[in-house]
Amino acid sequence: MDIMEIQHITKTYKLKNKGGITVLNGVNLRICKGEMIAIMGPSGSGKTTFLNIISGIDRADGGTVMFSGRKFIDMDKSEMALLRRRQMGMVFQDFNLIDSLSVKENIMLPMILEKKEPAVIEAQLKKLSELLGISDILDKNTYEISGGQKQRVAICRALVNEPEVILADEPTGNLDSKSSKDVMQYLNKVNQECGTSVLMVTHDSVAASYCSRVILLQDGKIITEISKKESRKQFFKEILDVLSLIGGDTDEF
Ligand SMILES: Nc1ncnc2c1ncn2[C@@H]1O[C@H](COP(=O)(O)OP(=O)(O)OP(=O)(O)O)[C@@H](O)[C@H]1O
Ligand SMILES: [Mg+2]
16 A cells, blocks of 8 residues: 655756756655655755655645645645644654753653643553663653664654654764664664654665665666665665665765
8 A cells, every 4th residue: 555656756946047956857656554765865866855845845846746645735734734743754864852851751742732632642652662762761851862862762753643654864864873773773663563654865875774675866866776675784785786886985875
């Protein structure tokens, strides 16, 4: 079953006095229930622009984005806001936690905005903080925890309203390699145990190897995609091979 169907997305940014720059040039993608997908590609290839369009932050110039069979274009602002609050979980490179709130308060906030019952909030907090291994830091302030813990808190917060999909822009971009692997293992666990689909943008081939499918974007188009068939290590090698095909320094990814 498709959670999202994205057809022929185009986006051109207008530049002052200089015409425009076409950033997305006909991108198609289907995200199925329970899939875990990485989008990779050189800096400036349009990854964040694509993620912003499919999460409703930005608008495409052409093409359609459908969520559970409904087109974004047919939704008004409040429907779109509800869809984003209830069915999408967003995760960012710099965590976006609120520093004046505790870990627990950060996680509870999206449920409070949805006016959930206190008993539901408590139950969800307990279940998901255990899943993400952060039960013991709930009363800490955000500045008292590590980057890896911050990202696990952000993932927990993204999950509390039980979204269909998590959309993440470089979720391991600010983390060391040990914390990156840790966060990816937890995202894998969430994907498998909650059935939440994940679409993440990443420069990190190790992080991408935890996904089931890797899409390669270049010059605003999907140029190829590969699926995991065997072990994660084998998939990691395949990802490196594909990246080397498009040239450039793979360290940039
Ligand atoms: N609001 C904007 N106005 C004009 N140009 C923009 C805007 N946002 C992005 N761009 C341009 O669009 C192109 C794609 O940007 P985007 O942020 O999507 O790339 P990216 O693949 O996410 O890159 P990175 O890996 O560095 O994060 C870049 O050339 C960028 O300068
Ligand atoms: Mg980006």
